Amino acid sequence: MSIKTQVKPRQALQSIKPYTPGKPIWEVQRELGLTKVVKLASNENPLGASPKGIQAVQQFMAEIHRYPDADAKDVNAAIAAKLNLQSGQIIVTNGGDELISLISEAFLEPEDEIIVPSPSFTEYEFGARLMNAGVIAVPLNQDYGYNIELMLSAVTERTKILYICTPNNPTGTYLPKRDMEKLLAALPPRVLVVIDAAYSHFATADDYTDGLDYVREGYPVVVLQTFSKIYGLAGLRIGYGAAPEAIIGHILKVKEPFNVNALAQAAAAAAITDDLHVQASQQLNSDGREQLYAAFAALGLPFIKSMSNFVLVELGPESKRYYELLLTKGVVVRHGGLWGLPQHVRITVGTKEDNEFLITALQASMLEISKK
Incomplete structure (x- = not known):
């Protein structure tokens, strides 16, 4: 039966x-x-994968019977030193995907909306839908470039988060620095801008920005980065976010204590130094x-x-x-x-x-x- x-x-x-x-x-x-x-x-x-990352994993194997560092202090310190940021401006996550979910959990109410470029990475919408928030998709131009005026026109009282993927997945296009600054200057300070720079290491344009300068200047932005691409650690699932300390503090409240495994932490701390x-x-x-x-x-x-x-x-x-x-x-x-x-x-x-x-x-x- x-x-x-x-x-x-x-x-x-x-x-x-x-x-x-x-x-x-x-x-x-x-x-x-x-x-x-x-x-x-x-x-x-x-x-x-980064040879330094591989070596770190091999050396750490005997310790995998221990729980990982819940705060990922070594990785955090290595990232902060590399990027000239404070440790309180960094959060280490289980890939970039987890960071998107954590941002959604920390900031979105059911009546809120996010603005996303279209086409772009689908996980932005996933995070919002999970929280019963609305999704406003703003189409890219015919050449797949960003239309800043159109994105700004989509902002309402319900707008809570605006996503910029630069370079954008799947188009490979990017938002020039002058347009990023125009966007940040025009947005209400209550709108959180998530700059997904997962592919930033591959960008060669002179007017490209990975968004980290805006973190240093205190803008309400979160820069998303990953070890999956340039560092070759996709199988270990580790990424991070950089943002003003107050924003990081809110995200930390919804993070699980052992979200990043120990081998990933060891590999990432070494890989970020592998120039x-x-x-x-x-x-x-x-x-x-x-x-x-x-x-x-x-x-x-x-x-x-x-x-x-x-x-x-x-x-x-x-x-x-x-x-x-x-x-x-x-x-x-x-x-x-x-x-x-x-x-x-x-x-x-x-x-x-x-x-x-x-x-x-x-x-x-x-x-x-x-x-x-």
């Missing part, structure tokens, strides 16, 4: 869509029987972007020049078919349907060899589709 549950979830869950991650390599190998798979879907560092790995990753990414730009241009595929470690490419009405064909050839990319971009795919910049493998698979896919 089966028993049917009558437990009802919160009403807010009706408006929440679960996050869909990129397919892992092992899953594609298992499903399609492939021996070689190149994953260019999740914006991971193709150079791998050689950062520089090598940046060079690999810059070279890889140019390699992909040249290939896409030669194939006649429109793309957005990126300040990040991925490129948004337009493949047209057959975009989903391209995505599926690339999978069968051992290349995992990200289809744009998740962001309301059904004619696009987002492609992570890989090693030179990874990129060549993608380009060959893309050429073969184009040939197959043209014969249809």
Whole structure:
């Protein structure tokens, strides 16, 4: 005899869509029987993890029977020293995703609203929906740049948080410093600005800002950073936020005591000092972007020049078919349907060899589709 549950979830869950991650390599190998798979879907560092971070993990392994430091003091101190901030201006979290959830829990009431760019990272909306707050999506320009006037016009008495992802995921575009300053000057001081700078290390534009200067100047901003991208620690899940101490104090009230595991803390404290790995990753990414730009241009595929470690490419009405064909050839990319971009795919910049493998698979896919 089966028993049917009558437990009802919160009403807010009706408006929440679960996050869909990129397919892992092992899953594609298992499903399609492939021996070689190149994953260019999740914006991971193709150079791998920081060697200093790996060494720190290896040295700490014998201590994993102990609970981690609830306050992540060593990581906090390392971040503060690197960024010329005070320890009270830093909060260490289980990846950037947890920081977004904590910000939502700390500041949003059901009657509040957040403003998000569109398309952009979907977790901003997730955090707001979880708290029964409203979401106002402001479209990017046709060139996928930010429209500051449009964002400001969306501000109402209910606006509590405004998100800026720069460089933006999935477009790779960014908010120039002059526009950031215009935005911060025009916003009411009661509005918290979250500057998601997870991809900041890959930005090369002279007028780019990662937002940290505004933390130092006391603006009501939270800068989100992660160790998943440039430092290559995606599998350990650790990130951090930088903000004025009063804002950090509010967020700390909703943080769980052991939110970041001990190995992640050890790795991050070491990795943030690994300048050689950062520089090598940046060079690999810059070279890889140019390699992909040249290939896409030669194939006649429109793309957005990126300040990040991925490129948004337009493949047209057959975009989903391209995505599926690339999978069968051992290349995992990200289809744009998740962001309301059904004619696009987002492609992570890989090693030179990874990129060549993608380009060959893309050429073969184009040939197959043209014969249809």
